[in-house]
Amino acid sequence: LAKTTQPISMDSYEGQEVNITCSHNNIATNDYITWYQQFPSQGPRFIIQGYKTKVTNEVASLFIPADRKSSTLSLPRVSLSDTAVYYCLVTFNNAGNMLTFGGGTRLMVKP
Amino acid sequence: EAGVAQSPRYKIIEKRQSVAFWCNPISGHATLYWYQQILGQGPKLLIQFQNNGVVDDSQLPKDRFSAERLKGVDSTLKIQPAKLEDSAVYLCASLGDSTYEQYFGPGTRLTVT
Numbered sequence: 001l002a003k004t005t006q007p008i009s010m011d012s013y014e015g016q017e018v019n020i021t022c023s024h025n026n027i028a029t030n031d032y033i034t035w036y037q038q039f040p041s042q043g044p045r046f047i048i049q050g051y052k053t054k055v056t057n058e059v060a061s062l063f064i065p066a067d068r069k070s071s072t073l074s075l076p077r078v079s080l081s082d083t084a085v086y087y088c089l090v091t092f093n094n095a096g097n098m099l100t101f102g103g104g105t106r107l108m109v110k111p
Numbered sequence: 112e113a114g115v116a117q118s119p120r121y122k123i124i125e126k127r128q129s130v131a132f133w134c135n136p137i138s139g140h141a142t143l144y145w146y147q148q149i150l151g152q153g154p155k156l157l158i159q160f161q162n163n164g165v166v167d168d169s170q171l172p173k174d175r176f177s178a179e180r181l182k183g184v185d186s187t188l189k190i191q192p193a194k195l196e197d198s199a200v201y202l203c204a205s206l207g208d209s210t211y212e213q214y215f216g217p218g219t220r221l222t223v224t
Contacts (some may be wrong), residue, residue: 027128044213046214087153099213102153103151
């Protein structure tokens, strides 16, 4: 599976839009991009998954350019409760198995 | 629907002792996973079950770790004997047949002294 690279940490303020970019240069044709969120003392929680272009749900948007070598998770108007670690993963097909987590991005939202 | 249940939430043991963790996945989820998450790192898959069969245990330290899912529902992960480096959070997750979302439990935080 393709290795992912994402920033170790990011700071933001309440009400701002946050964009976390993930690099996955070796992504394969059958791979999907999946993002999980993890709050302290909790297990990770699925946020969004996509293959190409743009995917949006009630929580976030995921932008994937045509070459699919990177992706950007966009969190609109963050609040303090969005402070968490965000993991970018490449998953084979759209199966939920074979999750390989990297170090993630620690997002700190300040008042 | 009820989420993934794990117990205990916290456990403190001395090195060389044994410990067991329990997981009850979401009802109807055939696939169950155990992950180890060391402080500051992302979760690492230890073992994956499909019903009561092992799909992948390549990262399970089999000299001291064992896991079972005898009836294809709940599962137990055991460490015997524990080492200091086993201090971590042990997460259980489950996956339904027609979904790609893994649902994680709250984890068991193990401290080995």
